[in-house]
Each structure stands twice: as structure tokens, then as C-alpha cells.
Amino acid sequence: MTAHRRLAWGLGLGALAAGLLTLSRLSRAPLDPEVEAGRRIFEEGRLPDGSFTQAIAYRDVALSGAQVSCANCHGRSGMGTAETGTRTPPITGPMLFNPALRPRGPIYSPETLRRALRAGVDSAGAPLAPLMPRYALDDAQIDALLAYLRTLGAEQPAGITDATVSLAVAISEEVPADQRAAVLEVLQRLMRDHNVDTRNETGRNTHRLEAGRSRRLFRQLQVEPWILEGPSHTWPDQLREKMDDAPVFAMVGGLSTQDWTPVHDFCEAARLPCLFPSVDSAPTRPGDFYALYFSDGLQAEAKVMAAELLASGAGAAVVQVLDPSDAAAAAAAATLAARLEAAGGHSQTLPPSAQSASIDGASALISWLPAEALRALPAPKGPLVLVSGTRLGAEASALPATWTARLRQVDARARHLPRDAGSQRFTAWARSRSLALTHPALQAEAWFAGMAMLDGMEHIATYPGGAYLLDTLDHSSGLAAIMPAYPQAEFGPGQRILSKGAWVVPHDGVTPPRWVIPQ
């Protein structure tokens, strides 16, 4: 390892080539114990014995644990951030220890790094900003941290060369061919537009090459479909195999009607950025980092529905209608049922063949059905009908009047509003390229995923890395303005689901729609 590290620093990152790809695959294996101990201090603010790291900022402000994890301010990548008017510098191995990357100040030694961490004095002897915590870390703990810092930015990530970036779009095989083709065409067209090299960017890759300095490289982006076959629990093996055969730097977009959890878990385990798949809910867990989602979709709708039912006092005997083969809807119905039961309510689930007798006595009717199946249901007599907008796939105003009067559409997308800026921008982009809008909603989502990818790559061209891509996107507040369909999206550190609520749209012609963020 040491020899490789020296090589990496000596040559600069940009000069590292295919030989290190093998190494980067090793990096996905468990870290050695000292590096892992350093990772916990860096990412979690935890010492090897499990206790929290302790530190002092601003002379007397005591902080501990995640508040003073290095990643909290310097990012998971260690590449630094600019937030709240305060810029935190990069602290990866190359940034601290490579003289070529510290032209105006001395590089750090283990001794000056200890002094920086404990006393807040930089490598030149000047005080660090008072916001930089002064840490209570012993020599062994600092050595572990140092060992981890040396791994950051030391290797070219898998799927990236000096000339290319390989990307995948995961699509499960049940997705109809026309949807697949439409989404793939959008992504490939975006990358092709990027790759045309109109300003001789590729030629400039060889200009101004300074010894040891990293270069801002122009790379061609390539996106290939990864078709996932069979039931989703068999996907992990398929994903690992594909990654071994032809490694990718990230996944962009994605299409499936099945449970996306295996793909999500693969992204987290492989530390692979996975941007904005078109899926029905986001299988993300607290603390997850590598996958970004538009919305929690059906799950967000279920939580908002539960709140609506409880607020209306209609939670006593709820009937939820769904297609038993629709696993995502069944999971959402279960979430709703659990929330009702926690508050003393009750719900039962019926198939679309349910007869009016079993629906009429309900305190409320919940639909997880597409429009045509919903129309076929006996019109409800109960006081309250909540309809999943994600499953309806349209505006409920298209339904017969017998339905709409007492109906509230609960929708993760803003279907009732005029078309948003993101969708408009996508449409203009597609029209100017004569792309057929065969599946405009899915195509717009794929377009946004591709735009986010391109935007992120632009920022990390000099120091490409998966964590750095996510850190960068966390601060790309401007991107949210072109997110299609999903309302009030916000990027930010720790935020992995960008649109956090659902619209409640009554169709009584009186009550105005409300945007609700579930608790």
C-alpha cells in the first residue's frame, strides 16, 4: 500500500491509470483495522472504543461525536465545502501531503497534523479558524485518522479513466421496451451532447501539464443499460457481476416497478453514486449517503394519507384497495395501516374486485389503483376517499363526477399545477433535438438525473470521486430549480430524498390544495 501511495502522490492523481483500477476494487473490501478506526473518527466522530470524539471550538464551546466528525464540515470526500459563508479546506491525503498541491504553504507532517488537530495551528504555524475544533485525540487515534486521510483521493475511482467516465442505468426486465428505449435515448443524447468536444476540450487535456499537479480533464461520458433479470432478490449477484465485468463510476436514472432495495443496498455497499432512479418509493435509511431520490413516492403518500385520516377522525374502519401483485403499493398500504393502528385506528386491504357491500361500511376508502381500475370500482358512499396520485398516474379530475366530489388526491407530484419549470425545460430540450416525447414524465426524470450527473462531474473533473460527487451535489442548490414534477425539492447534506411531502388535492371545487410534509 505504502508504495502505491507514494506513487500516487508523486505522480498526481491525473496520471494514475488503469493499473490502479484493480486497487480501487480492493478498496471496496473491508478496510484494514487502523484505516477503519480512522474512518470512524472521520465520518462518525467515534473513537475505537465506541465513545464520541470530544473537541472544543471558539475557545470554550464543547462539541462531540457527529458534530465534530471531519466529514461534517469537510464532506465525506474530505474535499471541503463552502457553506454558511465559511469555507472549509480540503483535507485529503494529496491536499495535505503533496507539495505540488500546497504551493504556498508547507506540507503537513504527522507532527504538524497533530498540532493542527489539538492546538489549531496550521502547517505554517498560523492559527486555524476558531470554527475548526481543537480535538482531544491521542497519538494512536491521530495515526489512525492520518492513515484514513491518506486513502482519500489516493486512487482513481472505478469506471473512470483520464478520458472516459462509464455510467450505468439499471432497468429491470419487466419494464416495457418502449419505456426503456425512451429513457435510454434521453440519457445517451445528454451524454452525446456533452461529448461532442466542440471547443477541443479533449485536446486541452494535454495542455499546461505541470509536474505533480492534477489536471482538470475533459472526459467523455458513456451510459449503458444494466438490465436486471428475474425477481429483485437475485439482483445483488447480477449487479456485482456487471460491476466486475465493466466497472462504472455511477448509476444515473433507473427504471423498475419492483422493490429497488437491492440496487440501493448495492450502491451503498459499493460506495457507488446512484442518482435519481424513477422508482415508486425510496428505500433509503438514516445515514445512507450514496443514493439520491426524487421523492419517497408511495410511502410519502401513505404517511400523508394516515395524517389526513386521523385529522378527519376517519381512521376507525379504513378500506384500502390495491392490486395484490403490486408490492410497492402493498408496502405503502402497510405503512398506512401501521400508522392508523398506532393511533387506535384500523384498516383492511381488499383487491380491486371488492364489492360495494364491503366498501360501503368503511370510514374511508383508500385507492392504490391506476385510473382504469379505480373507475371500475363501485362508487363509494363513505365520507372520505383518498387516492394515490402516483398510482392514479393522472389528475383525479379525469374521473367521473360520482368519484370526484368527496375525493382527495394525495400525490407526491404536483399534477394539479401548471407545468413546472423543470418539465418545461426538459420539453424544450427534447423538442430542439427532435426527441419523441413518448413517456414525458419518465423521460423528464431521466433528463434531470443526467443533468445532475453532468453538473456534478463538471465540479469534480480535477479530483473525481464518488463521495466528492455527492458532496458537490449536496451544495448544488440551483439544480433543484429544474427538478421536474416533484415539488419543493431541496438538496443538502444528509438529505437523500429531495422532495419531502405530498400534495393533498381536494376535488370539491372549494377546498384549496395543501402541500403536506409527513411527520
Next chain:
Amino acid sequence: MHPLPRRGLSLSLALLLAGACDQQATAAHSAAPPGAASGERGAHCEMHKTEASAIVRSEVAYTVPDLGLTTQAGAPYALSALDRADRVVVLNFIFATCTTICPVMTATFAQARAALGPDAARIQMVSITIDPQHDTPAVLAAYAAKYEAPADWAFLTGSEADVNTVLHAFDADFGSKFNHRPVTLIRPVGSPRWTRLEGQGGGAELAAEIRSHLGSPHP
């Protein structure tokens, strides 16, 4: 209505930190900080200097908007209560996922509270989220627990529109949460004027500032 700076920058500290700032700029020479265009770097550095070196203090009369927010316990909170508070109000703006300054701001509040000892019962701490989409009462309750904040330290959220109105009213609308800057507002009992502290200092410093408002309603 205009802020009247009483105490400017501490010049020596500012000069000292100018050096440190140069060094950091060097380290980041070719690593564009996420989201920062190259032209912004100088500005960030300037800000860093002033922020790190001193607190800028002013006195401002604010019109507290008459609207309802929600506490970390999910209880309604009428903001107009601030105007009638019989305790010294100490208020700031935070968000739960903020990485750099917020943890320190919140910890400083906690530290100042501890430093005040029994006098802490004479103040009302209020932290208002600037990210209401993410910071639901449950999120804020978890955030407050991390700092062992007592129940009477209100962490407030609300609708996007209401929070924006509040930020605007207190001249704390920084355009984006990523430009969020440390501002502490202190309202002595019965005073229409608030003391506005721009910048971040230590817990003892904040406690001393708060203490100076405890005795006299109109300093």
C-alpha cells in the same frame, strides 16, 4: 431601523487571520469548493476573516410578525409571544442538516445556558429552522435532544411561507440556506429593540452578553 454598529472588527485579529485565509486559499487552489464559482472565493475568504475575528453588534427594532409556528413538541407557538416575553429572548436561526456553523451555534447556546447557571431560568432561547421542508417537529426534537436542550428552549418550524416571513422580519433571509450566517438576536424584557450579534464567539462571551441584558431592560 438601521443597525448601528457599536464595535467594529478587531484589527489585529483580522490581520492575523488574513494570513491563515491565504493559506487555505492555497490548499484549495485547484479544488473548486462545491457550488462556489472561482470568482466567489475571495468573497468567502473575506467573510471568513470577519466572521472569525469579531462579533459585530448592533441594536435594531424589529416588527415581530404575528403568525404561528410549531415547536419541537408539535405544539403551536405564537411568535407574537416574543414581544410580550417576561424573559430575555435569545434567538437564532439554524437547520438540522447544516454542517459547519450550526452545530457550533447550537452548542454555544447550550454552553451559554450552562454558564448562566440559575439565571438561565430568566431567559427564553428560541432557535428557528430555515429549512422547514426538512426540519419537521420530530427532526427538531431529535436535534434538540442531541444538545440536551431543555423543553423551554423552543426549536420552531412552520410553513415555508411563514418561515420566510420570519426570516425577512429579522433581516435574516440570506437567500439560500447555504449562505446561512451566524446571527444571534437578544431582546431585553420590555424592549422594542433587539441586540443583534453577527458572527460567532464562545459560550462565555455569549453568556456575558446575555447577562448584561438581565438586569436592565433598556441598556
